[in-house]
């Protein structure tokens with residue numbers, strides 16, 4: 001029996017999901033229980049699970065039967081290319097993943113802490129004081145700069161300036177519906193109509209690629225460096241493969257981390273008792289970051305495209321369907337998290353971490369940048385709170401809204417900043 005779900009036409013189910021990407025799942029969960037089907041227009045049906053046990057079983061398909069790469073390929077390939085750890089599966093995926101893991105391990109990225117703090121301090125100094133602004137946009141500037149300097153290893157001021165101007169436009173145009181959802185068969189014709197978004201996207205991509213290939217060539221001539229590009233150049237990857245993985249790390253790592261940071265401030269600015277303990281108590285800061293990602297997971301799903309049927313209890317999900325956890329509901333499972341609706345960072349202090357905490361997905365496809373993301377969040381929160389006093393002009397919590405593949409605060413975390421006098425120092 002396939003998992004239950006609404007009998008409404010896929011178009012209506014898609015519209016409901018777009019209008020309310022959290023409520024639509026909560027309703028399905030209440031009505032059908034911990035495993036249910038949603039049908040979107042133009043895609044195979046997707047089965048969502050909402051408990052850690054069921055999620056584990058989906059993640060187990062990473063060992064055979066489930067493809068995380070195929071589930072993302074159609075949307076992402078124009079941007080990340082054909083050699084990306086996001087969209088590959090099987091042996092080619094593992095060949096790349098093996099090479100990306102070492103430079104992104106906790107021990108390696110710990111070496112970036114001072115650089116991250118310096119980049120944050122540089123950008124924070126430019127924030128407006130005394131009037132409301134959207135914090136997420138400012139966070140995106142910081143996380144973009146971190147990727148360009150510490151992952152791509154770019155130092156030259158001219159190139160940095162070019163990339164700062166080009167990358168946000170590339171991401172905006174490339175992540176838009178009219179590019180990401182364009183069927184592969186229409187890409188050729190669309191590329192020949194200069195004013196269409198797809199053609200614009202190709203021009204931006206070519207401009208970025210020219211800088212990246214040039215940088216790769218220079219660095220091959222002068223090996224070394226502690227940035228991720230330097231490490232990838234020591235492997236057997238070709239220039240094209242390295243270009244694809246650099247763009248992959250940008251796409252997977254920049255908006256997600258900025259949104260996580262936006263949520264962290266959206267939450268803690270409304271909780272004076274939490275804010276008071278921040279930022280210098282390191283274990284508590286770490287626990288706050290984890291609790292934010294539990295209550296407001298940035299990525300809501302981690303789907304696998306099944307190439308063999310998957311049995312989950314009494315249900316069988318057919319081959320050709322998607323299966324994945326709906327992360328916000330797994331994180332609200334009272335069997336895994338006591339009082340799940342309460343913001344309680346203490347639950348992450350000491351003791352082993354619950355396997356139900358999955359803001360970074362799971363199985364073999366677990367987020368390769370998780371340690372860097374957690375480090376960035378801790379360091380940037382610390383830098384902001386040392387320098388500025390932030391308040392939320394509107395005490396009402398911000399709703400969740402779908403932006404590309406993330407659930408972001410509806411107002412992108414509106415804040416007012418004031419200088420901290422005297423500046424707090426660690």
Ligand code: HEM
Pocket residue numbers: 068085086087097248249250252253254256257260298299301302303359360361362363364365366367368369370372373
């Ligand atoms: C708060 C920030 C972040 C969140 C919430 C996040 C979340 C996720 C999730 C849910 C997945 C899918 C895992 C699965 O399918 O089981 C993923 C995969 C991935 N993430 Fe992240 N991520 C974040 C930051 C980063 C950063 C900073 C980078 C790199 C610099 C990165 C690179 C990747 C890559 C390359 C994959 C694909 C891994 C694979 O398929 O083998 N992410 N991430």
